[in-house]
Amino acid sequence: MNRLKMSQFGVMSVLYQQYSLDYCLDSLAANGFRYVDFWGGATHYCAFDTPPGERKRRVREIRKMMDDRGLKMSVFTAEQICLYPINVASSNPYVRRNSMDIVKQYLEDTKEFGADYYFAQMGYGLFDEDKEETVKRAVESLCQMAEYAKEIGVKMVMEQLQPYECNICYDKETLKYLISAVDSPYLTACVDCVAAAAAGESPLEYYDTFGVINHVHLADGEPTGHMCPGDGSNPLNDYLKVFADRNYQGSVTLEINNQMYFDNPDKAVQRAARWLRENPYVESEE
Amino acid sequence: MRMNGSAMYSMIGINNFNYRRYSFDFFLDSVNRLGIKHIELCGCHPHFTVYEHKNFPVREMAEKIKNHEITVSAVMPEQNFLPVNIAAVNEYLRKQSVEQMKFYIENAKAFDCDKVIIYPGKAFMNYPPSEAWKRSRQSLSELCEFAKKYEVNVLLEGVSNFISSLMTDSNTVKQMMDEVGADNLKCCVNSCTAYYAKETFEDYFKIFGDRIEMVQLSDSVPDNDQLVWGEGEQDFRYHMSVLEKYEYKGAVTMELNMEEYAEDPEKYYGESLAYMKNL
DSSP states (O other): OOOEEGGGEEEEGGGGTTSOHHHHHHHHHHTTOOEEEEEEOTTTSOTTTSOGGGHHHHHHHHHHHHHHTTOEEEEEEEOOTTTSSOOTTOSSHHHHHHHHHHHHHHHHHHHHHTOSEEEOOOOOOOTTSOHHHHHHHHHHHHHHHHHHHHHHTOEEEEOOOOTTTOSSOSSHHHHHHHHHHHOOTTEEEEEEHHHHHHTTOOHHHHHHHHSOEEEEEEOBOSSSSOBOTTSSOSOHHHHHHHHHHTTOOSEEEEOOOOGGGTTOHHHHHHHHHHHHHTOTTEEOOO | OOOOHHHHHTTEEEEGGGGTTSOHHHHHHHHHHTTOOEEEEEEOTTTSSTTSOSSOOHHHHHHHHHHTTOEEEEEEEOOSSSSOOTTOSSHHHHHHHHHHHHHHHHHGGGGTOOEEEEOOOOOOTTSOHHHHHHHHHHHHHHHHHHHHHTTOEEEEEOOOTTTOSSSOSHHHHHHHHHHHOOTTEEEEEEHHHHHHTTOOHHHHHHHHGGGEEEEEEOEEETTEEEEOTTSSSOOHHHHHHHHHHTTOOSEEEEOOOOGGGGGSHHHHHHHHHHHHHTO
């Protein structure tokens, strides 16, 4: 039986948004994780909390903080359309232009961080706007991002969102459409197990649709809620079995992101680490 | 007039945060459809922030609101989800945040509104809270001073631990208001914040009296807040009785905020309003 390795797992740092970044990295290292899925939001690091001239210095500083703890960045997941004013498909030209400038900067940061991937987002249209025009703008922007990614040697992964977040990419078919339209090896699929569960899909169907999966988001839920493994009712073992059977070698991010854990993220991550070590589809390397 | 759900209808406002996936025009039409007369104007993206335009067309927005026969009871800059934190240890972010709050203060008048709601800001939980407290106080003092010029009241709103640990109950809000000591620093009270601090509106009215210039009502359960009315544990009849007892004349906002409400906000507000009418 194939098993996933503990070293394939990481945690998204969004969970630690009420704690300083050094606390977050200490906690992840102490809990035996190798990967950080780095959340780009205030006040850890983002385009809005760092003066433009300070950006490179700050990015190098973060890189060193990870290196010093033996951590590696799997993905740079900048906060974009869900909370922040970054929307590469916006019908407002000012917003769209600024968003593209920020995303290009984030692609450069991804390289400097030594991360495997930048977490691309397709943008969204207002729900009372013309959807076809939004899709056109999204594809055009994603193509520009893929071109720039290729130029500087950075790869991107992208996932589907929830229907209340995005009206142009909310299941595997709409994700497939965008990735195919861009048609670049620099933009591939990430499976979000929570969004899949919410859409009534299984990760297996994502393999069938995309062939290649380069990154996975895993969390428990009811089916949504981005909970710590064990706190919800999603069939996480079934999901892990799918990836183990396919001999998946990529990174898996525990995307625990629910306000109920924000006051003590370390406790949630300790429980998550224990859950992984006791999981039949995960091989502990100690 | 005896306070009941129907009487409340004329007092209640809603805000546009849940409509952030729709155009602002859609929101205004929806407010008309729901029969609502007041709004709490939320400074959220993509409706009303410094991120949408080099120079935000404030007059144009105010005109649109007026044309819909809607009044603005308060301006509520989004400060939880956007990169804004007036207590940030990162001084650049703190200053940027204060500048953004000034944008709302200097433009409130365009909406015939003299109230801007400000959050305490956030502290890192592994750093000494006293330092964040000082930074919050410094920012609030600066904002109150600035607001004087524009004859605007700054409404300080304590928030639950989910958002920030700085000012979570009436005592800490009172302490900050005393320390800042500005006449134009008033208070906004939220039913969920009170609930999590195991307090009631009465605790707030006893302390603040007519310095309460905005009341926000939403439902909550122990691990989630800002729910559709009727889905949680809040006693709205009791809330109304307190407003009546203290002869509260200010605005009341129906504050809903679950991410999935964004898909069809009118539906969730409609449900809450129907619940309210039957109280």
